[in-house]
Amino acid sequence: xxxxxxxxxxxxxxxxxxxxxxxxxxxxxxxxxxxxxxxxxxxxxxxxxxxxxxxxxxxxxxxxxxxxxxxxxxxxxxxxxxxxxxxxxxxxxxxxxxxxxxxxxxxxxxxxxxxxxxxxxxxxxxxxxxxxxxxxxxxxxxxxxxxxxxxxxxxxxxxxxxxxxxxxxxxxxxxxxxxxxxxxxxxxxxxxxxxxxxxxxxxxxxxxxxxxxxxxxxxxxxxxxxxxxxxxxxxxxxxxxx
Numbered sequence: 003x004x005x006x007x008x009x010x011x012x013x014x015x016x017x018x019x020x021x022x023x024x025x026x027x028x029x030x031x032x033x034x035x036x037x038x039x040x041x042x043x044x045x046x047x048x049x050x051x052x053x054x055x056x057x058x059x060x061x062x063x064x065x066x067x068x069x070x071x072x073x074x075x076x077x078x079x080x081x082x083x084x085x086x087x088x089x090x091x092x093x094x095x096x097x098x099x100x101x102x103x104x105x106x107x108x109x110x111x112x113x114x115x116x117x118x119x120x121x122x123x124x125x126x127x128x129x130x131x132x133x134x135x136x137x138x139x140x141x142x143x144x145x146x147x148x149x150x151x152x153x154x155x156x157x158x159x160x161x162x163x164x165x166x167x168x169x170x171x172x173x174x175x176x177x178x179x180x181x182x183x184x185x186x187x188x189x190x191x192x193x194x195x196x197x198x199x200x201x202x203x204x205x206x207x208x209x210x211x212x213x214x215x216x217x218x219x220x221x222x223x224x225x226x227x228x229x230x231x232x233x234x235x236x237x238x239x240x241x242x243x244x
Contacts, residue, residue, distance in 0.1 A: 095134040096180045106155035143188040147176040150199050
């Protein structure tokens with residue numbers, strides 16, 4: 003912008019200077035002035051061409067330095083470490099729950115006689131699952147789904163529960179939450195789990211929180227609540243954002 007302005011102003015200022023000096027505008031002076039303007043324009047163009055690569059390089063270096071600063075920022079490093087830690091915990095919890103759900107098809111006595119899995123082995127596995135759930139306790143859908151899955155598996159092995167069909171339905175919903183990280187989808191899966199398991203937790207039916215409100219809405223909507231329009235309406239109704 004500066005060089006453009008100087009190029010534009012050179013003619014009137016040169017003419018003004020000659021006028022103040024009392025120089026007559028002869029053809030020779032006009033030719034000299036035109037030559038000077040042309041040389042100036044050429045010099046400016048050459049200068050801009052030479053300077054362009056430098057300014058592009060300088061801008062690139064500044065951007066590179068800024069990106070490096072962001073990458074090396076302690077907060078970013080901590081955030082990356084926490085995300086990696088969380089992903090590892092979710093994967094490990096998935097593995098432990100997979101093992102438990104596979105064992106849920108057998109009674110405790112059968113696990114010992116057929117596979118050599120002792121009650122101590124089972125207790126150790128349950129403690130490991132509890133520990134992982136505690137570490138991920140800030141994730142409400144994951145925590146509730148994992149606890150309900152663990153408890154139902156234990157009831158099946160203890161012969162307190164007998165519905166293997168529910169085991170697979172609950173397992174599918176639980177692992178949907180474990181293997182994804184989408185707040186709306188997780189919440190909808192948790193509502194399905196709440197409906198599926200509500201007979202086991204009758205004392206919780208009197209709650210008046212968002213989960214119970216969503217469950218009532220789902221009952222009214224039926225299968226149509228899976229549609230995109232309904233999910234969007236649920237988001238707006240409860241001020242839920244992704």
